[in-house]
Amino acid sequence: MKKPSFIIGKKQIIMTCLTLMLAVAVYINYAAAPASSVKKDSGKEDTVTYGETEFVNAEVRDDIDYFAQARLDKMNDRDEAVQTLQAMIGGGDVTEDEMVVNAIDAVGVSKLIESEGTIESLIKAQGFADCVAYLDGDSAKVVVKTEGLDKAQAASIKEIILGETEVSPENIRIFEVK
Secondary structure, three states: OOOOOOOOOHHHHHHHHHHHHHHHHHHHHHHHOOOOOOOOEEEEEEEEEEOOEEEEEEEEOOOOOHHHHHHHHHHHHHHHHHHHHHHHHHOOOOOHHHHHHHHHHHHHHHHHHHHHHHHHHHHHHOOOOOEEEEEOOOOEEEEEEOOOOOHHHHHHHHHHHHHHOOOOHHHEEEEEEO
């Protein structure tokens, strides 16, 4: 009978480091997202298109904080994705190629989380009261709190997204919440 070996190899160290980096990125995104006092939309939408970016105006209800709820939902979704990736990485019957693919996926999720936080910070720095960004690699959706979005502001938001991601301009949508 062979004794179990407790030697830690390079693969285990790399996988542990990637998992920790992903966990730190999720925590930083959560900690950097301030709570807001904006309300959730009621489902009424007026769509206006400027170039290739679509804007949606939405009225808000007084009983629900839209941005706080959106951040919470986004955080829960990201936590589930992280747990799934950690389970896949920590699985005992995973081949080396599968581990590499899982590690690449984990790094991709980490980069999306970091990009979302950066986009939100830059848009707020433009003078908007609050915003939430959603990235999935192929598209970008941004919800901003404003009393009226003009073409210059829309172009500025679009420029921020294009500078931070590799999303094509036709896959960018900006939603306006009053």
